[in-house]
Amino acid sequence: MIDVVIIGGGPAGMAAALVAGRGKKEVVLIDEEKPRNKVTKASHAFLTRDGVTPEQFREKGRRDLARYTGITTMNDKVVSVKQEDDYTFEVETLGAKKIYARKVVITTGFKETLPTIEGIENYYGQSLFSCPFCDGWEMKDESLVFIIDTKEGTHIPALLKNWADDLVVVTDGKKIFTDEQKKELMINGIKLIEKGIAKLEGEKGQLKQVIFEDGEKLNRTGGFCTPTIDQTFPLIQQLGIETGDNGFVKTDGMGRTNVAGIYAAGEITGPSQLIVSASQGHMVGVGMIFDDSAANFRNV
Numbered sequence: 249m250i251d252v253v254i255i256g257g258g259p260a261g262m263a264a265a266l267v268a269g270r271g272k273k274e275v276v277l278i279d280e281e282k283p284r285n286k287v288t289k290a291s292h293a294f295l296t297r298d299g300v301t302p303e304q305f306r307e308k309g310r311r312d313l314a315r316y317t318g319i320t321t322m323n324d325k326v327v328s329v330k331q332e333d334d335y336t337f338e339v340e341t342l343g344a345k346k347i348y349a350r351k352v353v354i355t356t357g358f359k360e361t362l363p364t365i366e367g368i369e370n371y372y373g374q375s376l377f378s379c380p381f382c383d384g385w386e387m388k389d390e391s392l393v394f395i396i397d398t399k400e401g402t403h404i405p406a407l408l409k410n411w412a413d414d415l416v417v418v419t420d421g422k423k424i425f426t427d428e429q430k431k432e433l434m435i436n437g438i439k440l441i442e443k444g445i446a447k448l449e450g451e452k453g454q455l456k457q458v459i460f461e462d463g464e465k466l467n468r469t470g471g472f473c474t475p476t477i478d479q480t481f482p483l484i485q486q487l488g489i490e491t492g493d494n495g496f497v498k499t500d501g502m503g504r505t506n507v508a509g510i511y512a513a514g515e516i517t518g519p520s521q522l523i524v525s526a527s528q529g530h531m532v533g534v535g536m537i538f539d540d541s542a543a544n545f546r547n548v
């Protein structure tokens with residue numbers, strides 16, 4: 249029996265592993281290595297790591313973990329987690345490994361589905377993004393398009409104006425904005441096109457044109473869009489872990505879920521960024537050590 253299994257090896261999982269390993273815990277981190285940012289060429293806004301590729305970021309993280317003898321990393325997928333009793337979880341992987349641990353940390357992030365527009369996947373992560381805080385600087389003062397197909401993103405045009413004045417909002421034929429919101433877009437110099445989109449065109453990841461179903465072409469040099477998101481750990485309901493209305497796991501400030509012994513951090517708890525996910529993972533490590541220390545102290 250080990251102390252903790254961490255499911256997911258992005259910034260949240262690695263940060264939790266680092267703190268737990270430094271707290272003399274025996275840790276196994278299991279990662280399927282399919283993070284949602286793998287499509288992008290560079291990661292930004294993580295102090296001391298600004299501009300690294302997602303692969304470099306992970307490699308540096310793994311190197312930090314490798315310095316601690318109590319931390320083992322495995323490239324595998326967790327397919328089952330069973331609670332044996334109050335103090336034991338059985339974690340099973342696709343590679344048929346069974347690991348028994350006193351605590352489980354879920355840091356599996358979420359999966360995104362891009363708007364269904366032909367060609368969009370050729371540009372996502374290269375010249376089309378979803379988070380202006382991650383990639384707004386790289387897109388600053390460009391001719392931007394904002395592709396929106398959900399009412400949840402209606403606040404984003406105002407945000408994007410922070411980085412670029414030349415902004416066109418396209419809805420792929422959907423009626424998303426209210427009359428009041430349309431007026432606001434107009435007053436702020438943002439063109440709204442509610443026609444259906446036939447495809448996106450460009451070259452080597454560089455978006456060049458939005459082609460509408462009626463043949464009209466809109467020249468653009470980059471943009472943003474609103475993917476829909478799903479958390480990527482189907483066992484949450486089965487384990488009785490409480491989630492909010494949007495499906496994200498509810499935790500306290502130290503990543504504790506409502507199930508004793510199960511913690512969560514990073515984007516499984518809500519949309520985030522690398523540094524925020526890492527700090528949440530750090531707090532899970534701290535929380536686990538606090539919880540263990542309190543229990544051990546009482547039991548002497």
Ligand SMILES: Cc1cc2nc3c(=O)[nH]c(=O)nc-3n(C[C@H](O)[C@H](O)[C@H](O)COP(=O)(O)OP(=O)(O)OC[C@H]3O[C@@H](n4cnc5c(N)ncnc54)[C@H](O)[C@@H]3O)c2cc1C
Binds near residue numbers: 383480
């Ligand atoms: C195009 C794009 C660009 C981005 N750019 C930036 C940026 O510049 N700066 C920034 O701060 N943020 C950026 N982000 C956001 C950033 O990637 C996320 O905030 C961050 O990766 C979330 O960390 P996490 O640890 O919660 O999840 P992830 O990094 O997604 O890690 C989750 C891991 O869990 C694994 N996993 C899932 N299920 C299982 C399972 N059953 N068993 C084992 N492993 C499993 C996944 O394969 C994955 O490796 C970007 C995102 C995208 C999509």
